[in-house]
Amino acid sequence: MADGILVKDLNAWFGTLQVLRDIGLAIAPKAVTAIIGPSGCGKSTFIRCLNRMHEVVPSARVSGTVLVEGANLYAPGVDPVEVRRKIGMVFQRANPFPTMSAFDNVAAGLRLAGMRNRAVLNDAVERALTHAALWDEVKDRLDKPGSSLSGGQQQKIEELILELRKDLTIVIVTHNMQQAARVSEATGFFLLGELVEFGVTRELFTNPRDKRTEDYITGRFG
Amino acid sequence: MSALTAGSALAVVLPLILLFGFLLHQGASAVNLDFFTRLPKPVGEAGGGMANAIVGSLILIALAGALGLPLGILGGVYLTESRDRRLPWLIRFVADVLNGVPSIVIGIFAYTVVVLPMRRFSALAGGVALAVIMLPIVLRTTEEMMRLVPASLREAALALGLPEWKVILRVVLPTARAGIITGVMVAIARVAGETAPLLFTAFGNRFWHQRLDQPIAALPLQIFAYAIAPYDDWHRQAWAGALVLIALVFLVSLAARIATRGRYSAVR
Numbered sequence: 001m002a003d004g005i006l007v008k009d010l011n012a013w014f015g016t017l018q019v020l021r022d023i024g025l026a027i028a029p030k031a032v033t034a035i036i037g038p039s040g041c042g043k044s045t046f047i048r049c050l051n052r053m054h055e056v057v058p059s060a061r062v063s064g065t066v067l068v069e070g071a072n073l074y075a076p077g078v079d080p081v082e083v084r085r086k087i088g089m090v091f092q093r094a095n096p097f098p099t100m101s102a103f104d105n106v107a108a109g110l111r112l113a114g115m116r117n118r119a120v121l122n123d124a125v126e127r128a129l130t131h132a133a134l135w136d137e138v139k140d141r142l143d144k145p146g147s148s149l150s151g152g153q154q155q156k157i158e159e160l161i162l163e164l165r166k167d168l169t170i171v172i173v174t175h176n177m178q179q180a181a182r183v184s185e186a187t188g189f190f191l192l193g194e195l196v197e198f199g200v201t202r203e204l205f206t207n208p209r210d211k212r213t214e215d216y217i218t219g220r221f222g
Numbered sequence: 223m224s225a226l227t228a229g230s231a232l233a234v235v236l237p238l239i240l241l242f243g244f245l246l247h248q249g250a251s252a253v254n255l256d257f258f259t260r261l262p263k264p265v266g267e268a269g270g271g272m273a274n275a276i277v278g279s280l281i282l283i284a285l286a287g288a289l290g291l292p293l294g295i296l297g298g299v300y301l302t303e304s305r306d307r308r309l310p311w312l313i314r315f316v317a318d319v320l321n322g323v324p325s326i327v328i329g330i331f332a333y334t335v336v337v338l339p340m341r342r343f344s345a346l347a348g349g350v351a352l353a354v355i356m357l358p359i360v361l362r363t364t365e366e367m368m369r370l371v372p373a374s375l376r377e378a379a380l381a382l383g384l385p386e387w388k389v390i391l392r393v394v395l396p397t398a399r400a401g402i403i404t405g406v407m408v409a410i411a412r413v414a415g416e417t418a419p420l421l422f423t424a425f426g427n428r429f430w431h432q433r434l435d436q437p438i439a440a441l442p443l444q445i446f447a448y449a450i451a452p453y454d455d456w457h458r459q460a461w462a463g464a465l466v467l468i469a470l471v472f473l474v475s476l477a478a479r480i481a482t483r484g485r486y487s488a489v490r
Contacts, residue, residue, distance in 0.1 A: 051381065053377065053380065053381055056376075056377060056380055058305055081383055081384070081385045082383070083383075084380060084381055084382070084383040085382075085383030086383075088381070088382075089381040091374070091377070091378065091381070093374070095372070095374040095375060095377075095378045096378075097375060097378070097379070097393055097397070098375075098397060099393070099396040099397050099399070108379075108382055109382045109383070112382055112383060112384060112388075113383075
């Protein structure tokens, strides 16, 4: 029970526009959970609520609880900066820091955590880039602008997700339903800010309980 | 259409070229080693230079920069980052008004708040007057340049768990650096040539500068004094002074361009 992520009564707004309504679900630890749904359904807002990134936008507001390993991220006194250090986020579009070299971009997170040891940093950067299948591509220009880093190949990234799953709890938002079906154990379908259906991926895709889920995965809208 | 736009662009550059050519023609003959190393000669003696005024202008610019740049840049950061609506709006409005205030009025302001209490003209008073002129320029450029930094970069930094101040210091400001430096250079170029606010603050000085609480020479003041004097030799030196002043601004801008080139920066 203490593991994983438990979301209860989660609501989110931009100004007066409510983008998430009473979301509740349990995300299993050390597994991949996919969030699918049409554009504007709130799926991005949902994962941004999981590491307190939603409130970064002016006028944005959140209510409800998100328990990660039993602790509420939205409890008073919780430092969002600490939350974001523990719960990482990979953006849909690669956005490297243009003022940093490729090396510094990859090492940014680790440096921030206080790591100064050059050997450890070198090792971590090589390992990370190798994992993303980018090492051969960028190893000779690590001191060049970070904007030369590409996002990596989709297939490699899916392999990486499956590997990371051994140690991490992963939630991924995707437009690509095949991808969701391939990499995830559980899938949630969002529509107009509501969680329509949440369940084991195979069942959701082969035998959806809700008519709207069925319409979406069979491509009737999207 | 393209001929029209190209012509307009050229018309912008033309006055500067003509001005520079004219200054070269009139002033180049008086620019020599003495001009940069000697004090002005007493009336009636030929020769001498404006060394004290050149040094004085540099000191005044440094003073104004030391006062105005930190305030302007920090204030610009506040304007960009604040989530409050009213106060930033008010500050922006006041800064824009201040930017339009004639510089002579700013001179009177510095006279009232610095010269009168100290009971003397001083380099410090001149520095304060110039800093007040720099402030709104630096403030607004910093704000505009920081706004140009894509929100996605801020978010990427926040998502890594950087506290807000570190996001600003390590990501936003470095990305906007080239633009902010350009704004700083515009401000320096602007105050380097200001004469009116120095008339009753820095006051001018025919000798080497001694202390910051004493009157100090400045190139624009010296040019003004020499230009209205009835001596041909002084007129030539005034032209030379104008030439040196423009060259100074030109060099500062050039140095800034070179300094900001190369390091990868998104916003220019």
